[in-house]
Structures are given as structure tokens and as C-alpha cells.
Amino acid sequence: MAEGEEVENKQVILKHYVRGSPKESDMEIRTGKTKLKLPEGSSGAIVVKNLYLSCDPYMRNRMSKVEGSYVESFTPGSPIVGYGVAEVLDSSHQNYKKGDLVWGMTTWEEYSVITSTEGLFKIQHTDVPLSYYTGILGMPGMTAYVGFFEVCSPKKGERVFISAASGAVGQLVGQIAKLFGCYVVGSAGSKEKVSTLRSSLHQFLLIPGGVDLLKNKFGFDEAFNYKEEADLNVALKRYFPDGIDIYFENVGGKMLDAVLLNMTPYGRIAACGMISQYNLEQPEGVQNLFCLVTKQIRMEGFLVFDYYHLYPKFLEMILPQIKEGKITYVEDIAEGLENAPSALIGLFSGRNIGKQLVAVTRG
Amino acid sequence: MAEGEEVENKQVILKHYVRGSPKESDMEIRTGKTKLKLPEGSSGAIVVKNLYLSCDPYMRNRMSKVEGSYVESFTPGSPIVGYGVAEVLDSSHQNYKKGDLVWGMTTWEEYSVITSTEGLFKIQHTDVPLSYYTGILGMPGMTAYVGFFEVCSPKKGERVFISAASGAVGQLVGQIAKLFGCYVVGSAGSKEKVSTLRSSLHQFLLIPGGVDLLKNKFGFDEAFNYKEEADLNVALKRYFPDGIDIYFENVGGKMLDAVLLNMTPYGRIAACGMISQYNLEQPEGVQNLFCLVTKQIRMEGFLVFDYYHLYPKFLEMILPQIKEGKITYVEDIAEGLENAPSALIGLFSGRNIGKQLVAVTRG
Structure with a gap:
């Protein structure tokens, strides 16, 4: 040219x-x-x-x-x-x-x-x-990494809930939380849908969507389709009979309200996004914030832009996991x-x- | 006997x-x-x-x-x-x-x-x-002390807002924040009421109530009566044109919603109580929680019971201030x-x- x-x-x-x-x-x-x-x-x-x-x-x-x-x-x-x-x-x-x-x-x-x-x-x-x-190797990956490790202050064995868990950030949060030694449950919007997706290393695979993906491909302990649950509080109690220690918040609104009722004392909520609210002229009201007081919960918003100095450290952690197939995307x-x-x-x-x-x- | x-x-x-x-x-x-x-x-x-x-x-x-x-x-x-x-x-x-x-x-x-x-x-x-x-020397005093110093992580010069500021906890938060070097604004429910109250050291005084009390007796920089404000967001913008760095939350509901709109990036909210909600069968919904994400705000609930080991340190700080008349109650x-x-x-x-x-x- x-x-x-x-x-x-x-x-x-x-x-x-x-x-x-x-x-x-x-x-x-x-x-x-x-x-x-x-x-x-x-x-x-x-x-x-x-x-x-x-x-x-x-x-x-x-x-x-x-x-x-x-x-x-x-x-x-x-x-x-x-x-x-x-x-x-x-x-x-x-x-x-x-x-x-x-x-x-x-x-x-x-x-x-x-x-x-x-x-x-x-x-x-x-x-x-x-x-x-x-x-996984860009902004969403860094978001998952810093949100989980820097904001949630996780401890091995803690019970982690992730909303929008099959999304760009959620799927990685769940996998690093599992590798770290946590019990991990995710919610997603679709159970049945089957899509042709490209998985790691340029393979084309036929992958069951949403909830099955979370359990079978990402190794979450449990997963549920929030659209199939009449009562999110009941759904969360089913998967967290002893409460949620860490909530990785991607959706906001009704899910957050239900999560607040199920958090354990000293629980942590990393507020990463609230995608259920973005198209609403008037956001849904969250009613159960008093739980923050009674359970001494820390809820913290974060933006990945503050953490890019950790990118080399992140790559060092994540690249071998991808190459060894321990983390998939x-x-x-x-x-x-x-x-x-x-x-x-x-x-x-x-x-x-x-x-x-x-x-x-x-x- | x-x-x-x-x-x-x-x-x-x-x-x-x-x-x-x-x-x-x-x-x-x-x-x-x-x-x-x-x-x-x-x-x-x-x-x-x-x-x-x-x-x-x-x-x-x-x-x-x-x-x-x-x-x-x-x-x-x-x-x-x-x-x-x-x-x-x-x-x-x-x-x-x-x-x-x-x-x-x-x-x-x-x-x-x-x-x-x-x-x-x-x-x-x-x-x-x-x-x-x-x-001041009991549970509410300790609540003010640990809420401000342990939860809010204050820095000199920061802008602090306190709701229910003439209450048992609020009046002390404002005074220790002033002594620490912060700009302090409080809201209270009453401006006009004049009450016979007992002040420090067993004196009986005729004290103007609510808002006047905050400014004239406790030395807050500004104070307002939330009942007289048609729009809490507008009221907060008037007193915090550059935003609120620290919110000491005692009331919840509509006030919290307005505060979220006015917080600065990296602001901190100590959730001490939500008294406006306690008598409601259904709590008010808080709509502006997405501000937590965009402004990287930390909102943390706490209970004083976790902090009683700090009581001797608290007394050491507060008793001289009371005796020297630097803090009143x-x-x-x-x-x-x-x-x-x-x-x-x-x-x-x-x-x-x-x-x-x-x-x-x-x-």
C-alpha cells in the first residue's frame, strides 16, 4: 500500500x-x-x-x-x-x-x-x-483479580456468591475463588441456552449456556438461574444455609436486597457493577441496608483503573493457570x-x- | 434497712x-x-x-x-x-x-x-x-469515637456530614471531628424548639434546640433542619459544594440517597444506625447505590460491642477534653x-x- x-x-x-x-x-x-x-x-x-x-x-x-x-x-x-x-x-x-x-x-x-x-x-x-x-487478560480480568483479592479480603474456606457469574468478570472471579479455596456459587440468567462459543486456545466447542457452564466448565460448587427463582432470598438460603461471607456484586437491585439478608457478620461486598439498573430511568430501591449495621458488613465500590500497577503481578499469576488449563475462559x-x-x-x-x-x- | x-x-x-x-x-x-x-x-x-x-x-x-x-x-x-x-x-x-x-x-x-x-x-x-x-462516657460515646476514628479513617481537612447530629452519638462525632481538624456539617430535626436541658457539669441552662445547638454550642461549621428542606440533595450541595468525604450515617432512607449523590471519590460512610427506618413496616428503598461503584465509596456498618477494648484509650482522650470544656454534651x-x-x-x-x-x- x-x-x-x-x-x-x-x-x-x-x-x-x-x-x-x-x-x-x-x-x-x-x-x-x-x-x-x-x-x-x-x-x-x-x-x-x-x-x-x-x-x-x-x-x-x-x-x-x-x-x-x-x-x-x-x-x-x-x-x-x-x-x-x-x-x-x-x-x-x-x-x-x-x-x-x-x-x-x-x-x-x-x-x-x-x-x-x-x-x-x-x-x-x-x-x-x-x-x-x-x-481475562485485560480490563475484566484485572477487575476480577483486584475486586476479589484487594476488595473482598478473602480467607480460605469462605463462602462466595457471584452474580452475573457467566459474564466477563464473574466467570473469572469464581475460578480464582475456587483455586483460592473458597466455596463458590454463581447466578446467571440462562440455563437452557446452548451456544457455539470459542473457548480457550482457539478451540470451537459446543457449550451449554449459563448455569451449566458455571458448574461444569468453571467448576463452581453450585449455580442457579435467577430468572427461575420466585424468591431470591429462598434461593440464596438453599445454597448458603450458613450465610454468604463474600458477595461479588455485578447486578444490584433485587439481588442485592436478597443478598443483604443472607450475609454473615463481617461479610464483605465488592461493588463492581449493577448492570440490572443501567437501563432504568429510576433505579430500584434497596431496602435491606440496615443489615450493613447489624451484621457489620463492609460494602465497597471499586474501579479497576486504580489498580493497573498490579497488572504485571496479575499476569504472572494468571498466565500459567491458563496455559495449564486450570482456568478457562x-x-x-x-x-x-x-x-x-x-x-x-x-x-x-x-x-x-x-x-x-x-x-x-x-x- | x-x-x-x-x-x-x-x-x-x-x-x-x-x-x-x-x-x-x-x-x-x-x-x-x-x-x-x-x-x-x-x-x-x-x-x-x-x-x-x-x-x-x-x-x-x-x-x-x-x-x-x-x-x-x-x-x-x-x-x-x-x-x-x-x-x-x-x-x-x-x-x-x-x-x-x-x-x-x-x-x-x-x-x-x-x-x-x-x-x-x-x-x-x-x-x-x-x-x-x-x-458521652458510655456506649454512645464509644460509638462516636470508634465510628469516626476506626471506621471513617478521617484525614485532617476532610468534609464530614453527620445526620441526627444533635443526638447522643452525633453531637460527639461532630465535636471530635472538629477537634481533629475537619469541616463539619450536621442535620437535625428541629430548629426553633427551646428546651431546658442540663448541660455539662450539672448546670441547668436554657438552650436553643436542634440546629442552633449544633452551631452555637457544639461548634459545627454549619447545620440544617432536614424537615425544612424540600430537596435534601440541594441542601447538601449548599453546604458541600465540593462534596462529602465522610458521612456518619444515623438515619438511612432518603438522607442516605441524597448523601450518595454528594459523596466525593473514595468517600467513606460509617453506617451507625438508620433511625428513620426503624418504625417502618417496609423500609424505604435507597436508589443511588451505584454511586458506590462510580465513586469507589466504602460503606461500612459497625457495632460498638466489637471495640470495648478501646474504652480505656477513649477515656484517656475524652476526659480531659470534657474537663477543659473543649467538648460539651x-x-x-x-x-x-x-x-x-x-x-x-x-x-x-x-x-x-x-x-x-x-x-x-x-x-
Whole structure:
């Protein structure tokens, strides 16, 4: 390709701010043009080819007009921004050269010019699926790791409950909690669904979805489908007759209320997300907070951004576990940018099984 | 009084379990008989004359039929149990002798036989009002101290908000936070009311109630009457334009919801009580818990019982402050056991200004 030559660049555009449940029609695919070479005299920027894009729950907030939040709104009329895995095509930054692989903040399009490389990590280990850097080896993996070890202060033998447990974060929390020596129960939204998913090391497998996945593939002690339970309090009492010591909170609302009733004294709740609430104009009220007092519970919110200095330590722990097959990771991969909008909105109805991502291009 | 002679013993009886708001008629005064000498051969018990009885919010829970709570229900038909200050009249316990003063768990009656002395503290310092051992020098004082220093992890200059700030715990939290170097704002239920209250060192003073008390007597930087605010969020923004770093939570419900919107990143909430919720059949729902995640807030419930080993350290800190007039303490004293039921239920409508207690007998 000649220097300066323009190529087509497909993009996923947010058409307007979203209220309530996002729809595919809130986004559109647009094809623009871009150059794959930086202009002469550039400094600090890189051009990348995006390989995988990550669909993450926190992106829901960025689709709305938000003020004073920990994230900024997307810009209507512009492409969506998010985590991804990319290959460097051209570089004017001393730390990057053509052919390098990176993960971090990029744009939902085929090719991106990244001028601020502070949010990027260079990928050093390529003997695992590259897509894992949107999940287990990226932001969600770090979230699971620091949420469990840094926020929950776990002890061996403790009883751990994880909501949204087949998601990008939950599946890993459960597995590291099991390896650590805890009793682990997860809830998920689907029991019956059977999907074709790509599992570790690029194998394509036919995997039973949701609850079966938690028990049979991730080795959770128990799992249940919250949609099949008339009374979440009763369900939790069934799996935790002696109470929950640690709750890894991904959903909020009614589940949190039921969990509060079942926590043990001195229990810990790591508040990672509350995905059941993101599309509601008015969040559900949580009524059982007085349990925090009577049971001396610590409930703590956290954001992974504070903990990226632990990333090398995390990789050192997790890579051998993946290679030895002690930790597995399930991905739900949408093929092509055209399918990115539906993949993203599927997160909020619980359609995905495992980490939802988009393969921009194969090969 | 001859050994073995019986005397009249007035008692405050809980007539039945309470649902909703407690009423005076849920209790009754009954006069029984008791002996002021222990039987020969007694071991480990003491007989006390009760001097002051403490009205505390947690007692509301004990008036209901509760199961699996951190407190036990009172027994309908029997006298109420609670913190108090008492004088030892007879002792078969090696650690106590006639004339000793104690504070701790006793019964709402003139004279009590205490067979389990584990919950008692011997009073060593009598150059402060004895009634203080139901408040600033007793359980509420320790609650304020450990809640602020052990749970809130305060730093000088931080912005502290306290609800129910003229109550037994709140007034002390505010004063120790001020002495520690924080900006302190409190909310209370009453601005106009003027009460005759006994202040420190047995002076009787005419003190303006509620909000004025917080600013003028306790030295809070600001104070407001939550009943006069149409929008608590707006009120908090007025006093905390840069947000709240520490919230000492005594009330729950709508106030907690408004506080969550105004917390700063890495804020801490010490959940001490939620008095606004105790009489509700169905607690109010708290909707803004997602703020815990986005602002990385730690919300932690605590009970003072875990921290009594710090009591000597607390006394060492607080006694000089009281004697030097750097910390003051306002009490709302009901005279005589006959007035104990109305004093107790007044807590839940916010009728008291300062620590509510009952003087069983004078002199």
C-alpha cells in the first residue's frame, strides 16, 4: 500500500444519546476513509488495525448524556470508544513499532489513529488467544483479580456468591475463588441456552449456556438461574444455609436486597457493577441496608483503573493457570463490525454467555 | 434497712411486641417487691440501685419480635433492659463492693439484681456528671469515637456530614471531628424548639434546640433542619459544594440517597444506625447505590460491642477534653421512671434534643 493512500474505514457510530434500554438502531455503521500512514513529522501517535473490540457493561453509561461521572459520554455522530486489541501499522512513538500488538482504549472502527497512548498496554505474551486481552487478560480480568483479592479480603474456606457469574468478570472471579479455596456459587440468567462459543486456545466447542457452564466448565460448587427463582432470598438460603461471607456484586437491585439478608457478620461486598439498573430511568430501591449495621458488613465500590500497577503481578499469576488449563475462559464472539451494535446491546438483556466481544476482522 | 427486708420496686414493663411506631401505651409502670440484700451463699451477683437509664435507638428493635438479629427481643410482660448507671448496694462478686458505681446493662426498675456482670464497667472517674456514663462516657460515646476514628479513617481537612447530629452519638462525632481538624456539617430535626436541658457539669441552662445547638454550642461549621428542606440533595450541595468525604450515617432512607449523590471519590460512610427506618413496616428503598461503584465509596456498618477494648484509650482522650470544656454534651433528662416510656418513644419522633435519658431518682 502506497504511503498516504486512503483506505475505507468502517465505523460504528452512536447516533444520539440513549435513554432507557439501548437498541441497535441507536447505532449505525458508516464507512469513511483513513490513511494507514502517519503524516511526516508526527510525534507520539500510532496507527492501528483493530482486531477485537470489547463489549463492556460500563459502556452503557457512556451512551447517555452524563455529567460529573467517572466516564465521559460518547459523542453522538462519532464512533464509539472502548477497549480493544489492535496491531500497530505505523508509529511515531518511541515505545511502539510496526507489528506490535497492543490492548487498551481504541475506537470502534477498522483502523484508528491513537494520539494518546497512555491507556495502552503492549502485549508481550502471544501464546494465548489475542482476544483474551479484551477479557481475562485485560480490563475484566484485572477487575476480577483486584475486586476479589484487594476488595473482598478473602480467607480460605469462605463462602462466595457471584452474580452475573457467566459474564466477563464473574466467570473469572469464581475460578480464582475456587483455586483460592473458597466455596463458590454463581447466578446467571440462562440455563437452557446452548451456544457455539470459542473457548480457550482457539478451540470451537459446543457449550451449554449459563448455569451449566458455571458448574461444569468453571467448576463452581453450585449455580442457579435467577430468572427461575420466585424468591431470591429462598434461593440464596438453599445454597448458603450458613450465610454468604463474600458477595461479588455485578447486578444490584433485587439481588442485592436478597443478598443483604443472607450475609454473615463481617461479610464483605465488592461493588463492581449493577448492570440490572443501567437501563432504568429510576433505579430500584434497596431496602435491606440496615443489615450493613447489624451484621457489620463492609460494602465497597471499586474501579479497576486504580489498580493497573498490579497488572504485571496479575499476569504472572494468571498466565500459567491458563496455559495449564486450570482456568478457562468463555467468549461470545460476534463476527464483524456490522454485528457490533447487536453484541453490545445483548449485554444488557443477558443474551451473551461469557465475555462478549467483536472480531473486527479475521486473519 | 434490715437484711432481707423487702422494698417496693417500680418497673417499666413492655406489655407486648410492637409493630410500627411504639406508643407510651405499649409500656406500663408496675410496682413489685425486691430485697436489697443477696441471699446467703450467693456468688457472682450484685444488687444495684439504678440511678440513670439510657434511651437508645437500638432498643426499638428489641421491642419487636426479632429472630436472628444482633440483639434479642425484650420479653413481653417483663421489664425493659438497657444501659444505665447504678450504685452497688450489695455484692457477692469479688470485683464489686457496696458503694461502687457501675455502668452497663441493667433493667428499667428502681433496684436490680445483676447476675451477669460481664456487661458492666466500674466507674473510676466521678468528677464528671454520673449521667454521662449513659452517653458521652458510655456506649454512645464509644460509638462516636470508634465510628469516626476506626471506621471513617478521617484525614485532617476532610468534609464530614453527620445526620441526627444533635443526638447522643452525633453531637460527639461532630465535636471530635472538629477537634481533629475537619469541616463539619450536621442535620437535625428541629430548629426553633427551646428546651431546658442540663448541660455539662450539672448546670441547668436554657438552650436553643436542634440546629442552633449544633452551631452555637457544639461548634459545627454549619447545620440544617432536614424537615425544612424540600430537596435534601440541594441542601447538601449548599453546604458541600465540593462534596462529602465522610458521612456518619444515623438515619438511612432518603438522607442516605441524597448523601450518595454528594459523596466525593473514595468517600467513606460509617453506617451507625438508620433511625428513620426503624418504625417502618417496609423500609424505604435507597436508589443511588451505584454511586458506590462510580465513586469507589466504602460503606461500612459497625457495632460498638466489637471495640470495648478501646474504652480505656477513649477515656484517656475524652476526659480531659470534657474537663477543659473543649467538648460539651447536652442531655435531655426525663425525671422519674414514670416518664421513661414517653422519653423512649420520643427518640423515634426526634422529640429529644441531645442524649435522652431517664433519672430514676435524684439524690
